[in-house]
Amino acid sequence: MNQETKQIFSLRKFKTGTHSALLAKYGIVLATTAALMGAGAVSADEVTTPQTQPTTEVVAPATDQTSANVGTPAQEQSAVTSDIPTSVPADTTQDQAVTAVDNAQTTLKDNVSTAKDTGVVVKEGDTQEVVINNGNAAEKTSEVLTDLNQQDKAVKEATEKQAANQKAYEETSAEHERVVKEGQEHLEQSTAEVYQLIDQAKKTGLLVTETTTDQTPEYKDTKGLTGDELRTDMAENLELYQAAIKAGIALQDKSVADLKAALALYQANQKAYTQGNTALKDAKSSGVAELEGADGRQGQVIDLAKKNDVTIDVKHETVTPNYTDVKGLTGDALLKAINDNIALYTQAVVDSVAKQDGSTKDAQAKLDAYLKLLADYQAGKGTQSGIKWAENTTVEAGTAQRMTGNEPAVSWGNLRTAAADAIQSLDRNQNTDATFDHIFKINGSGTVIIKNTTNGDVTLKISNIQAWTAENTYLAVWGAKDGGIAWGVFATTHGTVTGGAGEGATGGNVGATGAILAMVKSYDYEVSTSNAVSTVTFNDIDNNQTVTLNGLDGAKLVKGRNVTQSGNSYSAGAGDVSQASGGVIDSNGIQFNLADAKTVTFSGSHFLPGYINTSIVAGIFGVASEVPKEPKKPNLEVQNVDVTVPEAPEAPKPISVAVQKATVTAPDAPEAPAPVEVSVHYYKMTTTPEEPTPTPTTPVQKAAVLPETGEAGSILSVIGGVLLSGLGIVGVRKRKED
Template structure:
C-alpha cells in the first residue's frame, strides 16, 4: 500500500488597494471627506487579507488507508484578531509588530521542530487615522491564522516525529525479540538435525517463508503510521509464534524419532550381543561334546572297532524376528535364546549319553581283549571276591546260634549236615551266612568280580522236615557254593553228610538232621557273562539246567547228560567253592556275554544224604576268550542358531523450518511545509489644516444657489473639487512621508 501525504500550509497574499496607494500620493485638506468618498469604491486589485486554510496534497494511495479516529486538540493563536476602533496608527503599528514577533517566535520553534517554513516577501500596508483600526484588525486576523497554521504544522511535525520514533523503537524491540526467539528455535532444530544425522537418521529439512502480507507504511505519519505499524507487528508476532510452533513440532517429532531409533538401536545391540553370546556358549558346549565323542571314535578306529556316527540337526521352533524392534525384539530374542540354550543342553546330554554308552562298550571290549591277550577271561564269568557278601532277600537271615539239633546249635547242625560228623566232606564250607527257607527264599551274593548273583531256593524235599535251611559260602578266586539241609524230630538211623556216614549219633532221638532228597533253584546275574559253570555234581546227584540254551557245553568225564539233566556217580571229593571244572563239573559257553537266568532241580534218588551241596561259577567260568567286537553307535547333534536380529532401519524424518521477514521499519517523516509572510505597516501623517481664505468683497453681492443643479457638471465640479482636495492631501502626505 503506497500513500504519500504532504502537508502544505499557506496564506493568501494580503494587498492594499489602489485607492490606498493614491491616498499616499496626495495630501490636501478635506481629507476626511475625500477618504470617505474614495472608500465607497474598491479597486479590483484589492484582496481581502483572509489567510488560506491549510491545504493537504495527497498522492493517490494504492490501498485505501484506514481512517484515524483520534482527533487532535484545537490549535489556537495568542495573536489578537482586532484592535479598538480608537487605536492610533502608532498603536496599530505596535500591535502588528508584537503580533509578528509572536509569529516569528513560533516560526523559529517550527523550524527547530523540523518544519520547512517558506517566508514570503513582507507586504506593505498603509494605514491612516481613518482606517487604522480596520486595517490593523485585518492584518492581525491574517497573522492569527498564519500563527495557527505554523503551530499546527509544528504540532504535526512533532507528532509525526514522535510516531516515527515510537514505531521505530517498537519495531526494533518486537523484531529483535521475535527474530531472537525464532533464531533460538531454529538453532535447536539445527542442533537436533545434526544429532539425528550423526545417529544415522535420514533427515530432510525444508525452510518455508511464513512472512505475512504487511501493510505498506511508506508516507504514513502520526496515528496512521502507529496503527499500520501496530497491525504489522501483530502480524509479525503471530507469524513468529506460528513459526516457532511449527519448528517446535519438528523438534518434538525429531526428538521422538531419535529417541525411538536410539531405543531400537539399543535393543538391537542387546539382542545381537545376547544371540552372539548364546551362540558362543552353545557352540562351545556342542564342540565339547564333539571332542569327547571324537576321542571315543578315534579310540574305536585305533582298535579296528567300527563305530557308526549318526548326525542329527535340532531345529527349535524359533520366533521370526524380522521387522521386530524394541521390547518386542528383545522378548523374541530372549525366547529364542532360551529355546536354543535348552536345545543345546538336551543335545549335549543326548550326544554325551551315546558317547558314554559307546565308551562303556568299547572299554569293556578292550578290557576283555586285554584279559584275553593276557590269558585271562575274568569278565566271561564270576568269582567270589574278597569283599563279597551275602544278604537276605526273602529268606530269613539266621545268626547260627539258634537251637537246631539236640547236640548243638544251627551252626553245628549245618556243619554236621554238609561236612559230615567227621568233617571230612566239603571242607571249604563256611557257615557265616545261614538262612531259613520258609517254603521259598532268596539271597543275593553281592560284590562279586562281575556284579551280583541272586539265588532263589524253593520246594526243599526232606524227610519229615520241620525246618529247612540254606548255607552260602565262597572262596577268594573261587566259586559260589551253597548247601541245603533240614531238621526234624526223630531217631538218628545213620551218619551225616553226603552218604550219611560217620558215627556218634546213631540211635539218638530228639531234634536231629533230616534226610534231604531235592530242592529247586534259580540263579540270576546282574551283569553279562559268557560262561556259566555248575561245579559239583556228585554222589549220585542229578541237576536239571534250564535257560542255558544256545551255549556250548563242556562236561566232566563223570557227567552224564540227558536233555537238560546232568548226573554223576558217587565218589567225587571236589570242593563246590573251588570253581574248578573237573570230572564232575559242567561248563556252558555263549558266543556273546549276556545277563543270564537259569534254573532247575537238584535231587538224589532217595533220602540218603543230610544235605545237597552245589557250586557255580569260579575260576572255571573265567575262560580266556577273544571278545567279539562290539557294534558301536554314537549320535552327533547340531542345533541351529536363532536368527540374528536385523539392525533397525534408519527412519526418515521431515523437518520444517520457518523464516519470517520483519515488516519494513518506518520511514522518517517528510518535513511539514508552511508558508508565512509579514507586514510592513506604513502610517499616514494627519493633513495640515488649510489657512482660511478671505474672499474679496464683491462689488455686487452674489446669492448662492440653494441647490446644486442636478447636472453632470455639478458632479464633475464636485469630483474636481474632490480631486483637488485629494491632490492637496496627497501632496501633504507625500511631504509628510518625505519629512519622516
C-alpha cells in the same frame, strides 16, 4: 486596552479577496457606526458610547498560508489557539498599531523557532509593507493581527503535528525493533534446534528431506504514514508478524518432535539390532563350541574303536527348533524374537550335547569295558567273569529308606557316628575300608541297588534283622575301586551302655545312657546280578560268624584256610580281621566258580552265636571273582547331533523424515516522517504623518425613533445585530459558493 474578539465566521482560507473585502466593508461600516454613536447622543438621556469599545474585524490569512485543518469541518477543527489578538481598539494610534504588530510578530517568530527546533520546515515569505494612517490604523492593524493569528495557529499546528509524527515514529520504531528482535530470536532458536536435530539425524543414518515455508503475511504499506495512522497500521503489521512467527515456530516444533521421535525410534531399533545381533553371535559361538566339544569327545571314542577294530555306527541328526522369523522386525519385537530364538537354540544345544555325550559315554564305557576285559584276558585276568566296585559305582535305595547320616541316632552323635562306631569300633580300628555315604533304614526288610559296577548292577536285600531290643535297624553299603561290595548291619535302641562297640563290642567305652547301639545277632540276605557272572565270592567270614549260601549249587568251591564247611554253611573262628571290600580270597573267604556265566541269585543267613557284636559285616565279589576269559567285541553306536543356528537379524532400515523449516520476513520499519511544512510572512508597518482632524458641521439629530431604554448602547446593539445578521448571510453564501 487591547481586547481580542472571537472570529465567528470560521473562515480559514479564501480563494479570492472578495470575502475579505466584504468583511472589511462590513467591519468599516460597523466601526463607523460605532464612531458615530460615540460622537453624539443616542437617547433622551444623552448616553455616549465609550471610546474603548472594541470592534469585530476579520482579516483573511494570506493565500499561500498552509493550515493543518484546511478543508476540515468546523466541528473537527484543531484545538490549537494563538496568543496573538485579532483586533485592536478603534482609537488605536499608529504607534500603538506598530507596537501591537511587532509584539504579535515576536510571538510568531518565537513559535516559528520552536517549530524549527521540532523539525518543521518553515518557509518565510517576503515581508509585506502595510501603510497606515490615523484613519485606518485600527482597521489595518486588525487585518494584520488576524493574519498573524492564523499564521501562528498554523505554525503551532505544524509543530504539534511534527511532534506527534515524530513521537509516533519513535514509538512504532521502538516497538517494531522489540517485536522483530524478539520474534527473530525465537524463530532462530527454533530453527537452530531443527538444524541441530537434522545434523544429528543425518549422522545417525536417517533420511531427512527438508522444505522451507515462507510464513510472511501480507503487511500493510506504511510508507508515508504518520501519527495514529502509522501506529494503527504498524500495530496490525506487528500482530501479523507475531502470529506468523508463532505459526512458524509451531511448524518447526512439529518437525523437531518428528525428528526426535524418528531418532528415538531409529536409535531404539539400532540398539535392539546391536544387542540382539551380539547376543545371537555370543550364543552361536558358545553353542558351536559346545557342539564341537561333544564332537571332539565323540571323535576320540570313534578313533579308539577303529584303532581296536571295533565297529562303531555313527548316526547323524540335525535339530532345528521352531524359531521365530525375525525378518522385518524392529525394536522390542526384534529383541524379544531374538532372545526367544537364543533360548530355543541354547536349550537345543544343551539337549543335543547331552544326547550326543550320552551316546559317546555309553560307547566309551562299552569300549573301555571291552578293552579292559581284553587287557585283563591278555594279562591272564578275567574281569568279565565277576563283579568289581568301579569308580563311578553308586548305591540307590530300592525299598529301603535312604538316610543322610545327619539324623539323630545315639546320644553322643548322629547316624553317621553311630554307623562308624558300630562297624569300625570306638577306636576305628576294625573294617577300616568302610565308608558311610550310603546308609539305609531297614524296617523289616529292604532292598538297595549297587549300580554301575564293572559288570552291571547288583541288588541286595536285607531282612529279618535280629538285634537286642532294637528300635531301628540300618544297613551301610560301601566298596573299593577294583574291590568287592561290602555292607554292615547295625541297630539302635535306648538304655545304658558302658562297654565298647564294633565286632566283639571292644575298643573304648561308650558310657552313655539314652539312645545307644544295640547288639546284632543275625540277618537274612539275598543277592541278584543284572549281568551274567561265572564267579561268586563271599569275603570276610570271621569273628565267629556263620554264613549260609543257597542258589549256587554245582559251582566249584574254593575256601580260605580258616573257613569250615557244613553243608551250605560256612564258618570262621575269631582272631582274623580282613577288609570286606578287599575282594580277595584270603584266609576267611570262599569262591564259587560256575561252569557257565549267567545271572545269579543267591541268599542265606549271616549270624553270630549270640548278642556279642554291635554289627555284622560282609563282602561279596571283587578281583577274586574275575577269571580270565576272552571278551566279545561290543556293538557300538553313537549319535552325532547338530543344531541349526537362528537367523541373524536384519539391520534396521533408515527412517525417512520430512522436516519443514519456516521463514518470516519482518514488516518494514517505519520511515522517519517527512517534515511538516508551513509558510509564514511578516509585516512592516509604515506610519504616515498626522493630519488635522476636520470639525463636523452637521448637527447630530436626536434619534426620536429609538426606544428610550435609558441605556446608551441600545441603539448600537440594534445596529450591531443587523450588521451581524447581514454578515451571517454573507458567511452562509460564502460556504455555499465554496
